[in-house]
Amino acid sequence: MILTGRRRDALEETVKAADCGRVIEADLADSGALGRFCDRIRENTSSLDVLVHNAGVGLYAPSFATAPEAARQLMALNFLAPLELTRRLLPLVPDGGSIVAISSIAGKVSFPGMSVYCASKHALNAYADVLRMEARGRGIHVLSVCPGYVTTAFVNNMLQGASPNALPGRGRFAITAEQCADAILAGVLQRKRTVVVPKAGWLLVAAERLFPATLHRVMARHLPASRGE
Ligand SMILES: NC(=O)c1ccc[n+]([C@@H]2O[C@H](COP(=O)([O-])OP(=O)(O)OC[C@H]3O[C@@H](n4cnc5c(N)ncnc54)[C@H](OP(=O)(O)O)[C@@H]3O)[C@@H](O)[C@H]2O)c1
Structure with missing residues (x-):
């Protein structure tokens, strides 16, 4: 390791x-x-059985007030680094090996106040989907992990702004890093395409797919960033 x-x-x-x-x-x-x-x-x-793209950072600001340098740094770490690491290290991943992209529920659903973070994680999910198809010939497994709120230092390390306590996923849906790691390990062993953790996050993903206008109206009404907070 x-x-x-x-x-x-x-x-x-x-x-x-x-x-x-x-x-x-x-x-x-x-x-x-x-x-x-x-x-x-x-x-x-000589060989990397599992390559995990985990490093990432958040940013909480209205889309029209995101500092350009913070946006560049975020995209460099959350999106461009996994691309470049994969380009350079894929030859070391053996046939049948795994690549794990630690994305986010914000890579499936777009939340007010998190435009650049959501963009980076949507981009990472799209990249992982394409890589999965392209690496199929070598039997390489590509897993996208989409956690909700995990109790780590993430909220203290934002490049700009501070995420409010009222974000969905906090409170009773919050998980620990250990619970998240267990779900990731199971996803690797079972060669899943996507892990959403906690599983309740799938309801939000389904709502985004089936009723986007309703979901966005509800989030715009209730999430603090929509009120300029
Ligand atoms: N916590 C959540 O609620 C949550 C939810 C969904 C997805 N995620 C994703 O989970 C991943 C891990 O986040 P976390 O919750 O563990 O946050 P964290 O506690 O802030 O950890 C971030 C990790 O990324 C590394 N890192 C940050 N900047 C780096 C850089 N420039 N170069 C190399 N490594 C760097 C940090 O190590 P150093 O500080 O030593 O560099 C640390 O290991 C991220 O991709 C995040 O987007 C987190």
């Missing part, structure tokens, strides 16, 4: 707790650093 991120200490703590794996530090939003990271992987590793 190889873990990456910018904070070596946190990564080393995880490797110690798991009692396996190693750390290669990298800022994946920086294309030069991402390239050097891939070079190091290729120098030291």
